[in-house]
Amino acid sequence: MDSTVTAEAEENVWGGGNRPLGASYGKLMMWFFLVSDALTFSGFLAAYGFTRFKFMETWPIADEVFTHVPFFHGIYPMYYVAFMTFILIMSSVTMVLAVDAGHNMKKNAVIWYMFATIIGGAIFVGSQAWEWATFIKGDYGALETKGGRILQFVKADTGERASLVDFAMVIPDERREHERKNGVWYYEEKALPSYSLNEVAAGFISNPNILIRTEVLNEKGHKTLLTREESLEKLKSATQVVEGANLIHNEYGARLFGDFFFFITGFHGFHVFTGVLINIIIFFNAIIGTYERRGHYEMVEKVGLYWHFVDLVWVFVFTFFYLV
Amino acid sequence: MAHEHKLEIFRGLLKFKSNVSKIWGVLIFLTIVTVIEVVLGIIKPAPLTGNYFLGMKLLNWIFIILTLVKAYYIAWDFMHLRDEKSSLRRAIVWTPIFLVAYLIFILLVEADYIHNVYRDGFVTWNF
Numbered sequence: 001m002d003s004t005v006t007a008e009a010e011e012n013v014w015g016g017g018n019r020p021l022g023a024s025y026g027k028l029m030m031w032f033f034l035v036s037d038a039l040t041f042s043g044f045l046a047a048y049g050f051t052r053f054k055f056m057e058t059w060p061i062a063d064e065v066f067t068h069v070p071f072f073h074g075i076y077p078m079y080y081v082a083f084m085t086f087i088l089i090m091s092s093v094t095m096v097l098a099v100d101a102g103h104n105m106k107k108n109a110v111i112w113y114m115f116a117t118i119i120g121g122a123i124f125v126g127s128q129a130w131e132w133a134t135f136i137k138g139d140y141g142a143l144e145t146k147g148g149r150i151l152q153f154v155k156a157d158t159g160e161r162a163s164l165v166d167f168a169m170v171i172p173d174e175r176r177e178h179e180r181k182n183g184v185w186y187y188e189e190k191a192l193p194s195y196s197l198n199e200v201a202a203g204f205i206s207n208p209n210i211l212i213r214t215e216v217l218n219e220k221g222h223k224t225l226l227t228r229e230e231s232l233e234k235l236k237s238a239t240q241v242v243e244g245a246n247l248i249h250n251e252y253g254a255r256l257f258g259d260f261f262f263f264i265t266g267f268h269g270f271h272v273f274t275g276v277l278i279n280i281i282i283f284f285n286a287i288i289g290t291y292e293r294r295g296h297y298e299m300v301e302k303v304g305l306y307w308h309f310v311d312l313v314w315v316f317v318f319t320f321f322y323l324v
Numbered sequence: 325m326a327h328e329h330k331l332e333i334f335r336g337l338l339k340f341k342s343n344v345s346k347i348w349g350v351l352i353f354l355t356i357v358t359v360i361e362v363v364l365g366i367i368k369p370a371p372l373t374g375n376y377f378l379g380m381k382l383l384n385w386i387f388i389i390l391t392l393v394k395a396y397y398i399a400w401d402f403m404h405l406r407d408e409k410s411s412l413r414r415a416i417v418w419t420p421i422f423l424v425a426y427l428i429f430i431l432l433v434e435a436d437y438i439h440n441v442y443r444d445g446f447v448t449w450n451f
Contacts, residue, residue, distance in 0.1 A: 021412035031416055042424040046431050053435035054442070063365070082362040086355065089398075093351045096402050100343050147450045221373060308402040312395055319391040323365045324384045 030302045034309045037271075041313050044267065045320055048260045058149075058215040060253035061223070062322050064161075068134050081322050084127045085314065088272075091120025092311040095279075099304045102297025107286065110300060114283040117307065121276040128269045135261065138244030139163065141193070142251040143200065145237040150253050152213045153204075154225060164241070167210050168195040168203040193241040200241055205232070215253045261321065268317055271310045278303050330406050333397070350401045357390050 021028065052059050063077040070080070098113035141164035143151040153162040195203075204210055212231035216224045226234055242251045250258035282303050291297045329343045333350065340346035364372070364383060372383035400406045405413050442449055 021415070022409045023412055028412075031412070035416055035420055038420050039423060042420065042427065046424070046427045049428065050431040050435040053432050054438045056439055057443075078362055078365055082358060085358055089351065089354050089358070092398065092402050093347055096347045096404075097344065099404075100347070145450075147448075149450050305403055308398055311402070312398045315391055315394045315398065319361075319387050323361060323387045 030305050044264050051256045055254050057217050060257050065252045085318050087120050088124050088311050088314050091117045092308050095304045095307045099301045102300040110286045118279050125272050136244050138251045141243045143238035144240050144242050146239050154211050154213045156209045156211050162210050164195050167207045168199045171199050193243045275307050275310050350397050357394055
């Protein structure tokens with residue numbers, strides 16, 4: 001047991017020379033931070049689980065929400081997130097290699113591995129920004145009812161999702177977006193959706209090929225598809241058109257799904273972002289030879305712990321947001 | 325940092341010659357696990373989505389177990405907990421596991437109750 005104070009170290013117990021768990025002060029503090037941060041993330045994910053269990057029968061299906069890959073058209077569920085996961089694991093690997101090179105005092109290897117880690121982190125943060133942008137923009141558009149539920153549209157013949165553009169009518173004489181310069185009270189309203197509720201409703205009534213899909217999951221885990229008559233009936237309860245997602249409305253279904261998406265991936269993305277910044281600092285320190293003069297590369301190791309932790313958290317976010 | 329590395333994974337089944345080759349080995353393992361997850365997530369085999377264990381689909385159990393496996397190898401080999409003293413390792417690992425298990429238990433039970441209230445209560449939530 002190293003924690004037992006040995007005779008020659010006794011005078012130095014409070015001087016910081018002791019290493020109770022065989023780890024230096026800085027490393028131990030990094031572990032303290034990581035454990036508390038792990039608890040924070042667990043709190044978020046547990047809250048997500050709570051909400052999901054609460055709305056078990058109406059929760060959106062992740063495969064139908066995250067279906068896009070940059071530069072490709074079509075529906076490719078999961079591939080892009082899988083790619084992001086791989087990028088983050090890969091940058092974790094280059095980080096371990098940097099730590100390993102640091103132990104062997106190989107300055108140039110540390111520099112190059114740190115560089116690769118930073119690139120990996122930057123690709124990940126960029127991908128996350130793209131995911132956010134796609135999520136916010138939305139793809140099909142939907143209606144929201146009085147009760148705050150979402151109605152989505154499906155083509156009856158093919159069973160594919162129908163976007164508002166496919167069937168909404170254009171009715172002239174529509175109201176304009178209220179702008180700041182016209183208002184008495186000097187406030188502006190949010191951008192109006194591309195189609196008004198009337199246009200969507202009129203288009204729906206004139207196009208018999210469109211059906212409404214509710215949020216409710218059936219026994220097979222698919223969203224419930226209404227018949228044409230039920231759809232026409234349901235249409236009456238719609239109060240507004242929703243395109244894309246924000247913190248108050250989202251076209252994918254339960255509002256809290258969007259909130260948790262922004263909150264949890266946002267908090268994780270913020271961690272990745274700060275991780276990249278810290279990695280850049282370490283990278284330049286390695287270049288100017290700070291650690292060479294110090295005689296050890298423990299700083300790389302400590303920052304490495306943080307970086308792996310970010311990867312570790314992503315593994316959980318990936319599972320609970322995209323897979324389960 | 326302990327200066328010697330433990331180079332065995334899978335309880336000694338696989339022994340690497342150097343720390344660097346162990347890192348690549350772990351990367352390959354993690355990649356395989358991720359690919360399995362994604363493939364299962366895309367095809368969603370019917371026997372796994374149709375059957376339940378403790379109220380959760382078998383497929384979701386598989387995802388969660390594979391996630392914990394990945395977390396184990398990231399913590400043990402990338403964060404080199406494998407090379408730390410067991411006292412440090414236990415302090416780091418068991419504290420969150422205990423707290424999180426408690427939190428998850430209490431929140432999910434409560435959520436299930438609220439779910440039942442929403443479903444069976446006399447107030448309609450979807451009007």
